[in-house]
Amino acid sequence: MLDFGLSRTEFFSSHFEQNPLLVHGALGGKPLFAWSDVDDILHAWNVAEADIELRKGHVISPELYVQSYQDIDDRRLRLLAAEVRRYIEEGATLVMRRLDLRCRKVARLCDCIAEYTGHRLVADGYVALRGEGAFGKHWETHDVFAVQLLGRKRWRLYRPTFPLPMPEQNSFAREEDCPARPALDIWLEAGDLLYIPRGWWHETLPQDGMPSFHVAAGAHTGKVADYIAWCCDRVLPDLLGARATLRPGADNMSVLRELLDEMPRRLLDERLVNAFLRQIQAMGNHPYPGITNWSETGLKG
Missing domain, CATH: 2.60.120.650 (Cupin)
Structure with missing residues (x-):
């Protein structure tokens, strides 16, 4: 076309x-x-x-x-x-x-x-x-x-x-x-x-x-920022450090550093990237294929 x-x-x-x-x-x-x-x-x-x-x-x-x-x-x-x-x-x-x-x-x-x-x-x-x-x-x-x-x-x-x-x-x-x-x-x-x-x-x-x-x-494409946000929803809950509580007076920076040290390895997982791209692809609208493409002479039983 x-x-x-x-x-x-x-x-x-x-x-x-x-x-x-x-x-x-x-x-x-x-x-x-x-x-x-x-x-x-x-x-x-x-x-x-x-x-x-x-x-x-x-x-x-x-x-x-x-x-x-x-x-x-x-x-x-x-x-x-x-x-x-x-x-x-x-x-x-x-x-x-x-x-x-x-x-x-x-x-x-x-x-x-x-x-x-x-x-x-x-x-x-x-x-x-x-x-x-x-x-x-x-x-x-x-x-x-x-x-x-x-x-x-x-x-x-x-x-x-x-x-x-x-x-x-x-x-x-x-x-x-x-x-x-x-x-x-x-x-x-x-x-x-x-x-x-x-x-x-x-x-x-x-x-x-x-x-x-x-x-x-x-x-409407999947941006790098979209991928990172998508990973955060799926990967972070599995990491103990992400489930920890940040609170006033605590050593919050150490908790965050330990978590962020682990994140690059998780984000650079090609299987995860491909799963993200598959989800983006699945969101697309596809043309209605139609139901009337039969022959003008009718259908054979």
């Missing part, structure tokens, strides 16, 4: 957590989506789950484009299509979160990237027509694989000022740190793929008047 243009070895040695990667025509010239597919997704969307929003420098109040209605015996919510379209035409971006759970095509796209990288991914979708983008200049705390599906979009990437941020280390209070000049200023066309390492500043800008739809698949 996707051609990354280089081997996994080359990707991890030259790009992963280091440098962006742009692949023109990664989808092989075959359109994966039509605009009618986007409308089909929105038609089936459960608006009550609140995973959809309009942004124009800020979150637009859902009360302005979501309506409550009576559906036989239930009260439901639905998008007011005319209002959503109006906001998009005025420069807002429609953000569809966890699109991988709601669209098999996007789920397969994530699975294809996961096979290449070895990491599980989740994806959000973005529809825009004009304006200044949904979020302005910011960095992500996960690696991003952006795939342009319809239309085109401008991406400006700026070098990181805080490399490899952890999930809680976002850029919201650090906008002034973003470099003035972009390291990469490109247009993504339909079928193109762009890899953005976590921590790289970026902003997206639609071409005025041209509808754009792209998905951003985020790779």
